[in-house]
Amino acid sequence: xxxxxxxxxxxxNEPLRYLSKDEAAALETELLSDYRFGQQQxxxxxxxxxxxxxxxxxxxxxxxxxxxTVLVVCGPDQNGSVGLVCARHLRIFEYEPTIFYPKRSPxxxxxDFTVQCEKMDIPFxxxxxxxxxxxxxxxxxxxxxxxxxxxxxxxxxxPYSSILATLKQxxxxxxxVDVPSGWDADEPGTDGINPEVLISLTVPKRCAASFPGKHxxxxxxxxxxxxxxxxxxxPEYPGTDCLIQL
Amino acid sequence: xxxxxxxxxxxxNEPLRYLSKDEAAALETELLSDYRFGQQQxxxxxxxxxxxxxxxxxxxxxxxxxxxTVLVVCGPDQNGSVGLVCARHLRIFEYEPTIFYPKRSPxxxxxDFTVQCEKMDIPFxxxxxxxxxxxxxxxxxxxxxxxxxxxxxxxxxxPYSSILATLKQxxxxxxxVDVPSGWDADEPGTDGINPEVLISLTVPKRCAASFPGKHxxxxxxxxxxxxxxxxxxxPEYPGTDCLIQL
Numbered sequence: 001x002x003x004x005x006x007x008x009x010x011x012x013n014e015p016l017r018y019l020s021k022d023e024a025a026a027l028e029t030e031l032l033s034d035y036r037f038g039q040q041q042x043x044x045x046x047x048x049x050x051x052x053x054x055x056x057x058x059x060x061x062x063x064x065x066x067x068x069t070v071l072v073v074c075g076p077d078q079n080g081s082v083g084l085v086c087a088r089h090l091r092i093f094e095y096e097p098t099i100f101y102p103k104r105s106p107x108x109x110x111x112d113f114t115v116q117c118e119k120m121d122i123p124f125x126x127x128x129x130x131x132x133x134x135x136x137x138x139x140x141x142x143x144x145x146x147x148x149x150x151x152x153x154x155x156x157x158x159p160y161s162s163i164l165a166t167l168k169q170x171x172x173x174x175x176x177v178d179v180p181s182g183w184d185a186d187e188p189g190t191d192g193i194n195p196e197v198l199i200s201l202t203v204p205k206r207c208a209a210s211f212p213g214k215h216x217x218x219x220x221x222x223x224x225x226x227x228x229x230x231x232x233x234x235p236e237y238p239g240t241d242c243l244i245q246l
Numbered sequence: 247x248x249x250x251x252x253x254x255x256x257x258x259n260e261p262l263r264y265l266s267k268d269e270a271a272a273l274e275t276e277l278l279s280d281y282r283f284g285q286q287q288x289x290x291x292x293x294x295x296x297x298x299x300x301x302x303x304x305x306x307x308x309x310x311x312x313x314x315t316v317l318v319v320c321g322p323d324q325n326g327s328v329g330l331v332c333a334r335h336l337r338i339f340e341y342e343p344t345i346f347y348p349k350r351s352p353x354x355x356x357x358d359f360t361v362q363c364e365k366m367d368i369p370f371x372x373x374x375x376x377x378x379x380x381x382x383x384x385x386x387x388x389x390x391x392x393x394x395x396x397x398x399x400x401x402x403x404x405p406y407s408s409i410l411a412t413l414k415q416x417x418x419x420x421x422x423v424d425v426p427s428g429w430d431a432d433e434p435g436t437d438g439i440n441p442e443v444l445i446s447l448t449v450p451k452r453c454a455a456s457f458p459g460k461h462x463x464x465x466x467x468x469x470x471x472x473x474x475x476x477x478x479x480x481p482e483y484p485g486t487d488c489l490i491q492l
Contacts, residue, residue, distance in 0.1 A: 036361040041290045048291075052486045092466060093486055115282040120469050220338060223366050240298045240339055 014233040016246070018209045021149045021185040027203060027230055035223060039109055042219075043078065046177075046201045047085020047113075049218030049242040053199050054086070054143065054175055055093050056243070057214055063140040064172075067096055071139040073128070073163060074101040075146035075181070081105070082177055082201070083145025084113040091120050098139070100125040102159045130162075132169045142170060144195060145177040149185035149205050153192075156182055167193045175199065183207050203232060204246070215246045260479040262492070264455045267395045267431035273449060273476055281469060285355055288465075289324065292423075292447045293331020293359075295464030295488040299445050300332070300389065300421055301339050302489070303460055309386040310418075313342055317385040319374070319409060320347040321392035321427070327351070328423055328447065329391025330359040337366050344385070346371040348405045376408075378415045388413060390422040390441060395431035395451050399438075402428055413439045421445065429453050449478060450492070461492045 019027065031037045060068055072087040074080035080101065087097040099122055104114060118124070129135055135142070144167065146160055147153075156164060164182045167174060174180075176195040183189030185205040198211050202219035220237050227234060237244045265273065277283045306314055318333040320326035326347065333343040345368055350360060364370070375381055381388070390413065392406055393399075402410060410428045413420060420426075422441040429435030431451040444457050448465035466483050473480060483490045 035365045036358040038286045038358060040284045040286045044287045044290055045294075055486045088467070112282040112284060116469075119281045119471065121471075221334070223362075225365065225367075240301045 014231075016204065016233050016235060017231055018204045018206045019230065019232075020206055023230065024149055024185070024203060024205055027226065030226060031222075035226065037221075039078070040112075043081045043109075043113065044085055045221060045242075046219055047082045048089050049220070050082060050086040050143075050145075050175075050177055050199050051089035051093060053197070053216040053218055053243050054090065054141075055095075056245075057175065057197050057216070058141055058173070060094060065140050068094065069139045070095050070097045070141055070143060071125075071135065072097050072099050072143040073146055073167070074099060075148070075151075075160065076103040076105055077110075077148060077150075079145050079148035079177055081110045081113045083143060084110075084117050086143060086145065086177070087122055088113075088117050088120055091122055097143075098123045098125060100128050100163075102128075102163070128163055128166060130166065132166055132171075135166070136171045139172060141173045141175060142167060143175050143177065144181050144193065146181035147179070148177075149179045151179075151181070153182055153184045153189075164193060173197065177201070179205055179207060199243075200246075203230070203234075216243050217246055218243045220244075260477075262450065262479050262481060263477055264450045264452045265476065265478075266452055269476065270395055270431070270449060270451055273472065276472060277468075281472065283467075285324070286358075289327045289355075289359065290331055291467055291488075292465055293328045294335050295466070296328060296332040296389075296391075296421075296423055296445050297335030297339060299443070299462040299464055299489050300336065300387075301341075302491075303421070303443050303462070304387055304419070306340060311386050314340065315385045316341050316343045316387055316389060317371075317381065318343050318345045318389040319392055319413070320345060321394070321397075321406065322349040322351055323356075323394060323396075325391050325394035325423055327356045327359045329389060330356075330363050332389060332391065332423070333368055334359075334363050334366055337368055343389075344369045344371060346374050346409075348374075348409070374409055374412060376412065378412060378417075381412070382417045385418060387419045387421060388416060390420050390427050390439065392427035393425070394423075395425045397425075397427070399428055399430045399435075410439060419443065423447070425451055425453060445489075446492075449476070449480075462489050463492055464489045466490075 074083040090097045173196040175197040178201045179185045182192035197214045320329040336343045419442040421443040424447045428438035443460045
């Protein structure tokens with residue numbers, strides 16, 4: 001057997017495909033039902049790799065502030081749990097994450113990820129300062145783990161609409177998980193937040209096709225058959241790395 | 247905050263502690279109940295990191311045989327599922343794992359990990375060749391993910407007693423996951439299998455204290471409080487690495 005790391009039969013020069021949100025949702029459903037991956041397992045893989053990507057984009061020694069502070073803003077669903085796992089691994093990597101998680105999921109799965117962070121003594125904010133200067137001064141960067149590709153960008157409700165209004169004004173870098181919150185996953189955002197770094201989970205979505213910042217792909221576990229079915233033409237991850245910069 | 251990566255209050259020169267099997271079991275119970283880690287989550291973390299350790303100890307370009315074949319022998323419980331996850335990531339890293347999993351667990355958790363391997367087209371052997379030369383010729387190495395620290399080494403039953411008898415005779419390197427199968431977790435084995443590489447999961451057990459081969463520690467997620475409670479004095483993992491060679 002001699003093949004590229006991702007799809008034995010793909011032509012090496014086929015371009016990477018950016019999936020629509022419907023395709024991305026179908027792929028994830030297939031992973032969970034047919035391939036029997038678990039949500040807990042996938043969220044752990046993604047959250048860990050997000051922390052590695054953040055450490056690569058913003059190494060400890062290069063941060064603007066003396067303390068390696070990071071604000072992780074978590075939404076109510078899966079994207080938020082990826083943020084929680086990411087915060088936990090950032091703590092392990094010696095960053096100082098603070099979590100803002102305004103609406104906690106009632107699901108045990110998400111609650112477990114929350115307890116894991118609490119037990120790591122990661123502080124949780126009870127509200128987000130409305131004064132953006134306070135955020136700029138306190139943190140080196142903000143991780144946007146608020147809304148995923150499934151969110152309806154035309155109908156962002158409170159508290160997330162206010163949070164996004166604040167994040168649009170901050171001066172420190174934003175790292176978005178999977179899809180910048182408030183963007184339609186199917187097209188680049190025009191008046192939403194403006195992340196410096198985007199971390200695509202498993203497959204890049206259409207909105208990332210012309211992303212001007214640093215773009216990482218994480219989630220190196222996708223079975224070859226499903227890569228082929230969706231004609232992903234993923235690039236090769238180097239060595240045993242869990243991420244690739246596109 | 248300025249502290250070592252593992253325990254802010256430990257003296258840097260305190261020696262690493264090797265836990266008894268009772269301590270290791272208590273620590274794991276605490277992780278699952280108090281810290282609300284999930285078994286699926288931990289098995290994924292461990293299995294992935296085992297594959298990274300194997301790729302580090304036996305890089306693709308250095309294998310004795312033309313094909314990067316690896317035989318992964320999986321036991322009936324958690325250690326076996328770590329082996330399944332390890333095999334899946336080895337496949338992602340372009341090795342060619344083959345799995346021997348003689349007694350499949352009836353638990354959904356373990357079955358899901360099995361299906362994930364089957365769906366990656368990883369072959370499963372229906373029996374282990376009794377002729378050791380066939381194993382020596384077909385594979386570059388054997389991963390022993392058979393028995394964990396909880397197993398009673400004085401009462402290893404079939405099919406595992408025959409498998410261990412075969413593995414004692416093979417000439418290719420063995421990599422053991424957590425505890426070499428057939429050893430007492432509390433003391434070095436004398437007449438068991440003789441692995442070249444040992445991968446300790448989360449904390450090293452007493453049997454590893456004088457292990458003469460390559461010894462990796464994986465499972466970089468342990469909350470600082472629990473590290474302190476068990477006075478582990480873990481060494482610092484470099485950068486964002488998921489493993490450390492002891």
